[in-house]
Amino acid sequence: MNRQALIQALIPQSVRDGQAYQVADATGLIKLDAMENPFVWPESLQETLAAQLSRAALNRYPDPHATQVRQPLRDWMQIPESLEMLFGNGSDEVIALLISNCIATGRAVCAPDPSFVMFRVLAHQYQVPFYGLPLDDAHDIDLDRWLSVIEETQPGIIFVPQPNNPTGNLFQTERLQRVVDQTQALVVIDEAYTAFTDANYLAWAEEAPNVVIMRTLSKVGMAGSRFGMLIGHPDWIGEFDKIRLPYNINALTQIAVRFALEHADVLESQSAAIRTERARLSDALRMRRIDVWPSEANFVVVQTPPSQARAWFEKLKQHGILVKCLDGAHPSLADTLRITVGAPHETDALLSALDQFTAD
Numbered sequence: 001m002n003r004q005a006l007i008q009a010l011i012p013q014s015v016r017d018g019q020a021y022q023v024a025d026a027t028g029l030i031k032l033d034a035m036e037n038p039f040v041w042p043e044s045l046q047e048t049l050a051a052q053l054s055r056a057a058l059n060r061y062p063d064p065h066a067t068q069v070r071q072p073l074r075d076w077m078q079i080p081e082s083l084e085m086l087f088g089n090g091s092d093e094v095i096a097l098l099i100s101n102c103i104a105t106g107r108a109v110c111a112p113d114p115s116f117v118m119f120r121v122l123a124h125q126y127q128v129p130f131y132g133l134p135l136d137d138a139h140d141i142d143l144d145r146w147l148s149v150i151e152e153t154q155p156g157i158i159f160v161p162q163p164n165n166p167t168g169n170l171f172q173t174e175r176l177q178r179v180v181d182q183t184q185a186l187v188v189i190d191e192a193y194t195a196f197t198d199a200n201y202l203a204w205a206e207e208a209p210n211v212v213i214m215r216t217l218s219k220v221g222m223a224g225s226r227f228g229m230l231i232g233h234p235d236w237i238g239e240f241d242k243i244r245l246p247y248n249i250n251a252l253t254q255i256a257v258r259f260a261l262e263h264a265d266v267l268e269s270q271s272a273a274i275r276t277e278r279a280r281l282s283d284a285l286r287m288r289r290i291d292v293w294p295s296e297a298n299f300v301v302v303q304t305p306p307s308q309a310r311a312w313f314e315k316l317k318q319h320g321i322l323v324k325c326l327d328g329a330h331p332s333l334a335d336t337l338r339i340t341v342g343a344p345h346e347t348d349a350l351l352s353a354l355d356q357f358t359a360d
């Protein structure tokens with residue numbers, strides 16, 4: 001039997017033509033490319049956690065409901081009793097779970113364009129039609145065009161990151177409200193960057209019949225544990241829970257997340273430090289006459305001189321700093337780089353690298 005012939009016959013063309021998700025190699029570099037929290041835990045807390053992890057019952061399957069993290073999360077995020085939670089192996093898994101539902105209903109998926117790539121990637125993977133919702137010049141909701149795309153394509157799900165990645169801005173609440181009011185789709189407000197903004201749409205999940213909220217612990221220092229969540233009316237969560245893999249939150253993650261929430265003051269002070277650093281970085285860049293887009297997230301987008309984004313990306317790399325080059329991803333992202341807010345010494349290294357090569 002010929003393996004290649006079997007692969008041709010058994011793996012869909014769309015998969016064979018595609019490629020695996022690419023992650024840049026950051027070995028030895030200051031990592032400002034992936035919206036991670038740059039801070040580690042104090043050593044004493046690391047040791048206490050290590051002791052707890054060492055006692056994990058790895059011979060047993062984990063608790064399928066992750067019971068030990070539920071109340072601490074509810075308390076920390078002030079999730080009202082009227083809303084229920086579903087957990088995922090990162091919000092990536094929650095996105096996949098939501099989109100997989102559209103296979104059977106034949107409904108499309110919509111998300112802003114540009115936005116977080118996994119909405120499009122996962123829709124493509126499940127062969128669910130995907131339609132981008134265009135942004136206006138201020139990277140805000142282009143309401144008329146959104147409503148017409150939604151009317152034409154009748155999506156089952158509309159993902160709206162609030163604030164948006166990679167543009168960093170919040171969409172205007174009134175426009176988002178119009179979208180929610182005028183659609184029969186489930187609107188998933190993705191609050192991945194909630195720790196860095198005062199905006200909070202939890203109340204909408206209580207009030208509107210077609211809104212659920214997605215969150216993640218990735219941006220507050222727990223990216224390695226892979227923990228995302230969907231928060232919504234028990235009727236919605238109950239349905240999605242039926243298609244969740246039973247043991248999707250492993251035992252080590254459950255312990256680590258509970259531990260992190262017992263020390264939520266650490267998470268909060270680190271996020272506050274990132275907000276302060278975001279302001280310092282933005283000011284320092286503007287003082288150098290570099291255009292910085294306003295951001296409510298833990299990253300900023302900078303505009304390079306025309307056709308210089310790739311060159312700046314490479315030069316920063318030569319100076320030991322990895323950022324994300326957005327140029328080429330979407331016309332509105334031409335000549336831009338996305339820089340994750342790092343620790344103060346990382347900001348200093350970035351600024352000094354910029355000073356060196358922009359002076360040339």
Ligand code: PMP
Pocket residue numbers: 034035089090091092093116161164165190192215216217218223227228
């Ligand atoms: N939503 C948005 C808007 C994001 O930017 C990201 C990660 N960059 C995610 C969701 C996924 O987060 P995770 O899978 O780490 O929970």
